[in-house]
Amino acid sequence: MIRSVVGCIGLLMVGYISMMSMAQETRLAVLIPVQAAQEGGSSGALPPGNEQAKPRLNTSPRHGEWIDVKVPGSDQPVKTWIVYPERSTRAPVVIVIHEIYGLTDWIRSVADQLAADGFIALAPDVLSGKGPDGGDTDSFGSRDAVVGAMRKLSREEVTTRLNAIRDYGIKLPAATEKFGSIGFCWGGSTSFAYATAQPELNAAVVYYGSAPDAAGLGKINAPVLGFYGGDDARVNAGIPAAETGMKDLGKSYEHHIYEGAGHGFLRAQDDRDGANMRATQQAWPRTVAFFRQHLE
Secondary structure, eight states, X not given: OHHHHXXXXXHHHHHHHHHHHHHHHHHHHHHHHHHHHHTTOOOOOOOOOGXXXXXXXXXXXXXXXXXXXXXXXXXXXXXXXXEOOOOSSOEEEEEEEOOTTOSOHHHHHHHHHHHHTTOEEEEEOTTTTTSGGGOOGGGSSSHHHHHHHHHTOOHHHHHHHHHHHHHHHHTSTTEEEEEEEEEETHHHHHHHHHHHHOTTOOXXXXXXXXXXXXXXXXXXXXXXXXXXXXXXXXXXXXXXXXXXXXXXXXXXXXXEEETTOOTTTTTOXXXXXXXXHHHHHHHHHHHHHHHHHHXX
C-alpha cells in the first residue's frame, strides 16, 4: 500500500515537472518571436486588404503621425505619414510610394505593416500642394480628379520630393543610413524609376509597375525585386526586356509572377477567387526578407 502511494506521488511529481518544463518551453517560444520582432525580425503578418485598412490603422499599437517634410528650393512641404517600429536598435528607412490614386488609408496601412516588420516607414503624398486651394490627395473631389493630377506630375519633381523624404528619414535619430523604396502600380513604376535617379538607394521593391527604358537601367545601383500578377499583360509585357537588360548590365533584378492574380493584388486581396490572396501570402514575406537582406 505504501509503495503504491509513493509510486503515485512519484508519477504526480514527474507529471508536474513535465508540465512546468512544457510551460517554460512555451514561454520561451513566445518570447523569442517577440524579441526577434523588437530587433527587426519579421512580424509574420501581412498588410491588410483595402477594406481592412482603416480598422487596422485604428488599432495599431505603433506610433504613426503626420509630418510636413520640407523640400529644398520649394515653399511647399510634402505631407507624409510616418510609422515607427517597436525595436531597441536603430532601424532602416523604407519610402512607401502610393498608387495612382494618391495617398490612401490602404497605403498608410502598408506603412504600418512595414513598421511592424521592423522598418521606419514614410509614405509621402506626392500630390501635396497639387489639389484645390493647395491641398493634397484628400482635397480632390473624385478619384478621376486625383488620377488626372497624378498624370501631370513630372518625374523630376517626384524624384525631388522623394529625395527630401529620404534625407529626412535617414537623419532621424532612430534611423540608420540605409534606405529602400517600395511602390504599387504607379508607385511601383516610380520605385523602379527612383532607382535610376538615386545612386545611394540600397534596395527597390516594385509591385506591378513598369520598368525604365534601357538607358535608365544602366543607372541603377540598387538590387530590384518585382512582383506581378499573372493576369496583368500590360505591365508584364515589359518584364523580358527589363530582365535581359539588367542581366546584360550585371544588375540585380529578381521578379515573381503569380498565376491568376491581377493588377493591384496586394490591395484587392479578396478578389480573383483566392489568387490575389495567394500572391499576397507569397510576395510579402519575400518583400520583408529582401529588405532585411539589403538594409539591415
